[in-house]
Amino acid sequence: xxxxxxxxxxxxxxxxxxxxxxxxxxxxxxxxxxxxxxxxxxxxxxxxxxxxxxxxxxxxxxxxxxxxxxxxxxxxxxxxxxxxxxxxxxxxxxxxxxxxxxxxxxxxxxxxxxxxxxxxxxxxxxxxxxxxxxxxxxxxxxxxxxxxxxxxxxxxxxxxxxxxxxxxxxxxxxxxxxxxxxxxxxxxxxxxxxxxxxxxxxxxxxxxxxxxxxxxxxxxxxxxxxxxxxxxxxxxxxxxxxxxxxxxxxxxxxxxxxxxxxxxxxxxxxxxxxxxxxxxxxxxxxxxxxxxxxxxxxxxxxxxxxxxxxxxxxxxxxxxxxxxxxxxxxxxxxxxxxxxxxxxxxxxxxxxxxxxxxxxxxxxxxxxxxxxxxxxxxxxxxxxxxxxxxxxxxxxxxxxxxxxxxxxxxxxxxxxxxxxxxxxxxxxxxxxxxxxxxxxxxxxxxxxxxxxxxxxxxxxxxxxxxxxxxxxxxxxxxxxxxxxxxxxxxxxxxxxxxxxxxxxxxxxxxxxxxxxxxxxxxxxxxxxxxxxxxxxxxxx
Numbered sequence: 428x429x430x431x432x433x434x435x436x437x438x439x440x441x442x443x444x445x446x447x448x449x450x451x452x453x454x455x456x457x458x459x460x461x462x463x464x465x466x467x468x469x470x471x472x473x474x475x476x477x478x479x480x481x482x483x484x485x486x487x488x489x490x491x492x493x494x495x496x497x498x499x500x501x502x503x504x505x506x507x508x509x510x511x512x513x514x515x516x517x518x519x520x521x522x523x524x525x526x527x528x529x530x531x532x533x534x535x536x537x538x539x540x541x542x543x544x545x546x547x548x549x550x551x552x553x554x555x556x557x558x559x560x561x562x563x564x565x566x567x568x569x570x571x572x573x574x575x576x577x578x579x580x581x582x583x584x585x586x587x588x589x590x591x592x593x594x595x596x597x598x599x600x601x602x603x604x605x606x607x608x609x610x611x612x613x614x615x616x617x618x619x620x621x622x623x624x625x626x627x628x629x630x631x632x633x634x635x636x637x638x639x640x641x642x643x644x645x646x647x648x649x650x651x652x653x654x655x656x657x658x659x660x661x662x663x664x665x666x667x668x669x670x671x672x673x674x675x676x677x678x679x680x681x682x683x684x685x686x687x688x689x690x691x692x693x694x695x696x697x698x699x700x701x702x703x704x705x706x707x708x709x710x711x712x713x714x715x716x717x718x719x720x721x722x723x724x725x726x727x728x729x730x731x732x733x734x735x736x737x738x739x740x741x742x743x744x745x746x747x748x749x750x751x752x753x754x755x756x757x758x759x760x761x762x763x764x765x766x767x768x769x770x771x772x773x774x775x776x777x778x779x780x781x782x783x784x785x786x787x788x789x790x791x792x793x794x795x796x797x798x799x800x801x802x803x804x805x806x807x808x809x810x811x812x813x814x815x816x817x818x819x820x821x822x823x824x825x826x827x828x829x830x831x832x833x834x835x836x837x838x839x840x841x842x843x844x845x846x847x848x849x850x851x852x853x854x855x856x857x858x859x860x861x862x863x864x865x866x867x868x869x870x871x872x873x874x875x876x877x878x879x880x881x882x883x884x885x886x887x888x889x890x891x892x893x894x895x896x897x898x899x900x901x902x903x904x905x906x907x908x909x910x911x912x913x914x915x916x917x918x919x920x921x922x923x924x925x926x927x928x929x930x931x932x933x934x935x936x937x938x939x940x941x942x943x944x945x946x947x948x949x950x951x952x953x954x955x956x957x958x959x960x961x962x963x964x965x966x967x
Contacts, residue, residue, distance in 0.1 A: 432752035434477050434745040436681060436720035437703060441813030442940025443469060444644075444717035445505040445625065447560070448688040448700035451515075455690065456482075456542065457700055457719060458508035458517065462939050464775040465782070467492045467503040468519060470542060475752045476698060476721055481772055485517060485546040489780035491537065492521065492549075495805045497778060499844035500937045501525050504532070505625055505686070507560035511569075512602075514538045517546070518571075520557040528578040528591075532557040534571075536600075550605045555596060558640075562628035570658070571600040571607060574624040585936035587643050589621030595639065597659065614660045615653055617641055618668050623651070625686040632730060637662055638670075640686035644717065645934030647674045648685030649739075650701055652732055665731055669739055671701050671722060676740045681720055682706055683713070683934075684741045689724065689732070696748055697724040697732065703741060704928070707817060707901050712927040714814055716940020721745060757816065760964045764793040773812040773964075774944065778804065786810055792826055792958035797835055797949025801866065802845025811842060811944020814899070814926075816966040821943045822896040828947075828957040829890065830855040836864070837947040837957030839895040841904060843926045844937060846875040850946055851895050851906040851917060853887065853957075861887040863908055865918045870931025881918040892960075897943060899923050900967075 438457075439446070445460040455473045467486030471479040486492040486503065494502045506519040516538050523531040534557075535549035552559065552571060559573040575593040582591030594613040601608045615637055617623025625640030634654045641651045649672035653662035671687060673679045687701035703720045704713040723735040723745050736742050762771050767788050776782055785808045786795045798806040821839065828837045830853065838852035847870040856862045862884035868877055887893060887910050896907040896914065902924035906917045926941040928934060943964070947957040 432475070432477060432747035432750055433754075434721050434747045435754050436741070436743050436745065437705070437718035438476070438479055438721050439471060439719035440715060441718060441815035442716035442942075443719045444702045444938065445686050446688065446700040446702060446719040447506055447508045447627070448690045448698075449508045449510060450690040450692070451510045456508055458506045459719060460505055461503045461775070462500055463494055463497050463502040463778050464939070465492070465494065465778055465780065466775070468506045468517065470508065472542065475747060475749050477747050477752045478755050483543055485537065485539065485544060486519070490548045491546070493780050494521065494778040497521075497523060498525050498804060499846070500939060502778070505558040507627065509561055509563060511563040514540055515542055516561050518552075518559045518561045520559060522557060526584040528580070528583060530557060530576050532576065534559040534573060536561065552600070553607060558625045560627050561600065564658070565630060569600040569602055570597055570628065572597050572626045572628055574626065575613065585932045587622055587935050592617070592622045592624055595623060595626045595637065612659050615639065615662045618651055618664055620647070620649060620651070620668070627688045629689065634730060636732075638687060638689065641669070642672070642674060642685065643935055644683065644685065644702070644938060645929075646677075646683055646711070648672065648683050648702075649674060650685050650687040650699070666729075667739065670724075670732055671699065671734065671741055672739045673703075673741065679740050680705065680743055681741045683717060684720070692748055697726065698722065698748070699724050701741065705817070707924055710902060710924055711934070712902070712924040712929045714924060714927040714941040715817070716928055717938065757966045759966065762962045764788060764960055764962070765791055767793070770810070774810050775812070776810050777807050779806055789958070792960045793945065795837065795945060795947035795957045795959065797837065797947040797953075797955045797957065800948050800950050801840065801848065801850060801946060802868070808947045809840060809842060809944060811840065811942035812964060814941035814943055818900050818967040820896060820898045820965045820967070822894065822961075822963045822965070823945055823959055824892055824894050824961045825853060826892045826958045826960045828853050828955075830861065830955060832951055833857075834951040835949045835953070835955045836866070838945075839897055839906070840944060840946040841897055841899070841923065841926050842942045842944070842946070843930065843939065846870055846872065847926050847930050849904055849906075849921050849923075849926070851897070851908065852946070853893055856884050859884065859886050860889055863887060863893075863917055865906065867921060869922055870925045872931045872936070875931075880921060885917060
């Protein structure tokens, strides 16, 4: 047990951005953004900072969250998880608009007696900007913090401009009345890097520390730290400006490092959770999206925080606080939906709090009901999981699906949003009957036209199961199918790298990550169903 344990980053691979880091006794928690994916907010728990387990997605009912109509990359931005007064407090934004000058970002608070819940209905706070957090001061008062959005700028979706990020607002929160009270203060305008957001306040040795994110959430991202002897400032910025950043280290394995929060252990040691990205080699594209990493920090004699290994560039391997802990290996996840009592925890769907209209477990299969088209902002029948690995194979069995029009399709999708996806589907073609086809939207901004890479659809038997697979090797995707004759490649090699934050519009155009899963749509309105009996995720 004397062997030094190591944290291997990212600790939360795949789309897990904007981490909020919280310690309660011996338990550590990280809450991350889920954007348009339902249920809202992922919360992972650990006892050692090395291995993490998803314990809850607390925003799971209509009274808490309804994102139907939310555009791509809107929804739940940058939650903040804290613990005080014997309760967990979760602050979050539901963003209703991304394009144009406005954001329409509404901030809420929910609470729970335990991390598993029950979580309360939300209390509305304000809409002045996104990335809210809650600071519990040692005098018992609570303070609400969020960035201020200024729509009177040229900052339009995908092209962030610093003047739109108009500082960090602070106002007292009265928990008894459920309202903000007292004056609003703009306590910090950020550094010359600009785009100040993601604020978190904490207190140490009489200093109020304000940790923010700057530089946008792409390759210029950073964690910035400032401090003041008084809550309302003025705040002086860290002598190095930033605590974590890869902006000047383009060869570092962890890129896009920023948006962090710290926890302090009982022995005084300090760790910082932050987002990062792992672009595919030779590219500036990150299909796994923005992930969560952890760094060990130290406090200098000047009472400023620094990375323990020096500099600002985040490390892949970091000393853990406890000895003898081994990280769990990456393993295959094989799911059967036969006699499956509940949707396996790695899966999510899009936007709606009424999933029974999209899918249900029948006892024999996961039955998807075809609704609106792939990419709909309202009712899209897509049940998918995060892509956590650069190289993997995903397989599913479509046990039963009988289309009678080309408007009905079901199959396997590698999906980012309505502008970036590849899907191998069973559908119908006049004169041929059931066929295999490929639908592809490769992010050709701004046209985003649907393409059909398979020159001639593959004719299938009139009935019977069809196995579908996606083999992803870095930037390449090859679909396969088996309709009783063994696995056969279907269609050309496709560009898997475009299913990424940076694909299409570029690094600030979208903020989630690649998913892979089961899809059905029926634009005829007949709600044709498709039964899937298994889904295997096989990392390499």
